[in-house]
Amino acid sequence: MVDFTLTDEQKALREMAHDFAEKEIRPVAWEYDRDGTWPEEILRKAWELGLMNGHTPEEYGGPGLTYLEGAIVEEELSWGCSGIATSIGANGLATAPLGVAGSEELKRKYLGMLTEEYKLASFCLTEPDAGSDVSGMRTTAVRKGDKYVINGSKCFITNGGYADWYTVYAKTDKEAGHRGISCFVVPRDDTVTVDKKEDKMGQRASNTATITFNETEIPADHLIGEENKGFKIAMMTLDRTRPGVAAMATGIARAAFEFATEYSKERVQFGVPIAMHQAIQFMIADMATKVHISRLATWNSAVLLDQGRRNTIESSHAKRFAADAAMEVATDAVQVYGGYGFIKDYPVEKLMRDAKIMQLYEGTSQIQRLVIARETLLPRRIEEPATV
Ligand SMILES: Cc1cc2nc3c(=O)[nH]c(=O)nc-3n(C[C@H](O)[C@H](O)[C@H](O)COP(=O)(O)OP(=O)(O)OC[C@H]3O[C@@H](n4cnc5c(N)ncnc54)[C@H](O)[C@@H]3O)c2cc1C
Secondary structure (H helix, E strand, O other), X not given: OOOOOOOHHHHHHHHHHHHHHHHHHHHHHHHHHHHOOOOHHHHHHHHHHOOOOOOOOHHHOOOOOOHHHHHHHHHHHHHHOHHHHHHXXXXXXXXXXXXXXXXXXXXXXXXXXXXXXXXXXXXXXXXOOEOOOHHHOOOEEEEEOOEEEEEEEEEEEEOHHHOOEEEEEEEOOHHHHHHHEEEEEEEOOOOEEEEEEOOOOOOOOOOEEEEEEEEEEEEHHHEEOOOOOHHHHHHHHHHHHHHHHHHHHHHHHHHHHHHHHHHHHHOEEOOEEXXXXXXXXXXXXXXXXXXXXXXXXXXXXXXXXXXXXXXXXXXXXXXXXXXXXXXXXHHHHHHXXXXXXXXXXXOHHHHHHHHHHHOOOOOOHHHHHHHHHHHHHOOOOOOOEOOO
């Protein structure tokens, strides 16, 4: 049955997330954006309300939200501010590899750590010379007895400066390209250094840092899954997290659409509100369609995961469409505001800057198209179970 009708519980969850975005995030979002400050107080409140670690199963202390419910929450928080929403959601990205392939011991210890008290974790895949093509990564993990020793630098790591532990991808076989990558849980200790906090165009409230591992020793059982299966774990992780990014993009687009709609009814030019001009109406109509289709594609990709089915192409459709749509909608919102849209006293220029990252992180829009082309030209059966 095709049905996106939300249950009463899901509606209440959406209302709770919206309320939080409206009361705790919106009023300060533009201030945090201007100053680029770390929204710790908001993150702590989100943790207390159970808006963080949403997908963590109840047995590890989390609320055990479905992927659809996670997407509903992400859209609302991002409607408030996608930079703050990214900081709230980053634990989900860091913990997803444990959900895909982590041992019971690792899940109990490290998922439990995040739900017992307010703590953060980060996902460390990208390196200065290995972004879209992670096979070129240089970070290594060398097995020494009952330990692995990790060396290397990861860049653009969300919440990296504040994380208590990291999910780290490293080469365990330097000659094997993407087949030589493994995935580890790495607790932060004094061999882990935070080298650089990025000064960003948008999402300025989120922390983005370079993290370096200097002879960092971890127990051998901190390997997630099997050695040299890290690439597959990363791809399966992104299948699970891209619906969340698509939901965030939908939240940005919706915010821009709402601001533009309201402004078009108030701003008078040529003796009538600009909403009376057909050119503006068509921009508003296109925005409405893009928000609507972004949400449908997002929910579709999330529901497949909830049904235990592989959603690779659907999550790329959703992420690609919603990210590009958010950029277009935010740009058009600036257009509706005219010159005022370009001025920082008005809300939409921030949304245009924030929207840009949606086309970049968790696989650029070009990489989504590569995935979609591959899945279209060499289709795999959708019924394939979503396990490693
Ligand atoms: C704010 C922010 C937060 C981030 N958070 C994290 C995080 O928490 N953890 C993490 O691991 N990473 C994170 N990233 C990294 C992000 O995922 C990468 O920036 C992204 O994957 C792109 O890699 P790159 O920047 O090296 O670009 P490149 O891979 O160098 O790409 C440059 C351009 O070339 C295009 N391109 C590359 N290859 C192809 C191809 N085969 N075909 C067509 N076009 C191609 C790209 O689409 C892009 O337009 C973050 C980045 C930012 C900016």
